[in-house]
Amino acid sequence: MLDTVLLFREALYGALLIGLACSVLGVYVVLRRIVFVGAALAQLSSAGIALALFLGGLGVGGELTHHPVAVSLIVTLSGALFFGLGGAGRSRVPPDATIGVTYAVAAAAGILLIAKATTGEAHDIFLSGNILGITRADTYVLLAVSVPVLLLHLAFYKEFLFVSFDPETARTLGYQVTRWNLLLYLTLGLVIAFAMQFAGVMLVFNFLVLPAVTGLLVARSMAGIFTVAVLAGLLASMLGFVLSVPFDLPSGPAIIAVSGALALAAWGVRRLRGA
């Protein structure tokens, strides 16, 4: 079994990196109650990939369409910019409805574009991803994206915390709340756009929500939540991956199943503590 797992070790490293980066950002996603912004951004990212494949098949778009991740990045960061600037709450439509519209339209657009694309891989990668296909070069790319984002969040933890917890007071103390929000959403969009290529919508969404929920259930401090979320994300990646290879299970859903089991265990711990 170990040999088989080692054969896909690059995929495992990739899954661990995606799990790590998404788990950290997921703490803000869950605590700020913007879970469905994460889902909408993941869906926009997949629509971006589909758009690149569609345009590439038509022979338009030039060099850009040869790099689906570039198109995905543009589409995802545009979405992050929209949500980060509070675009979802500006019209008469409630913010969550705007997020829902984005999610539904991006999902449908992705499927329609890929259905008519003459190039591209199997279509179901948009949902379940293709984590086994991660190469060493992909791992380096994921490292190059995740490490700066995580360092940024580590350096400005106090700023992100303040504008998330009490933006009104932060503003009175001179914080440019909109800019900090934008930075948070852009880092989220960046990680999602790169993670999406390999992990798929379902797994990225899982990493953004379940590890943070696991942390929230058992930890009683911010440091505790981040620690438990990261451990849960890494453990789910590792266990899900290790179990999926010998049992010939799709890796993404296996990782999600382990994440779900960890969240359930955390809920049990909380119940036992009587909280």
Added chain:
Amino acid sequence: MSDLVTFDQARLGYGRRAVLTDISFSIPKGDFLGLVGPNGAGKTTILRTILGSLRPLGGTVEVTPGLRFGYVPQRDSLSYDFPLTVQEVVLMGRYDRIGLGRRPTADDRRLATLSLEHVGIASLAARQFADLSGGQKQRTLIARALVGTPDILVLDEPTNGMDLVSTIHILGLVRELYERDGLTVLMVSHALNEVANYVERIALVMEGMFRIGSVDEIMNEPTLSKMYGIPVDVESMNGHRIVLARRGVSQGTHDHA
């Protein structure tokens, strides 16, 4: 006394829609002003203009350069999902002084503890903020506002949703801070009867109307009857003034008295 904030014929509102026009008043250093009116009357518009998050549509609003606000937001505007201790919440009041990307020092923590002592809840420092009672949460937020050594303490509906005892304790604490520390205080509230017995001056906002004066100048029957649009009585009981709508008067368009 020098004025910290000065409104001069200011027109206030959102976009092109003016909520209040021709607003002129000042908040001098050492003032204890209650900004009172029903929900939707324009209190928040004035408050946001003072805090700088809203620009006047016309006229001028001058705020002393470098003026530091100790802002106490409405409790329900905060997110209670964050597992923060009382001390961590108080420390936020020093975040801008600590600087970007830096962590709070031992001195910051000492000041946070002193601030908690100042409002009488030092023993709660390690407790979860979300688990506190309404009154304790309010004291925590006041401690956070004070830890940054503000020039003016600004409280937005500090007694909203509190029981009678907590309300009296919080208003008493704010009055004590005003008297003992010489703090300038601006308190925003919809409850005239609560505020009137603690502040020095009242600014009453009512359906586009604005009136400011000492408590005596505002808390009288002619002024309040004109502002509310119905006859009201101002009774005195054990040194406290209470505004009552006169019995038998049919309901007008106002909900608050």
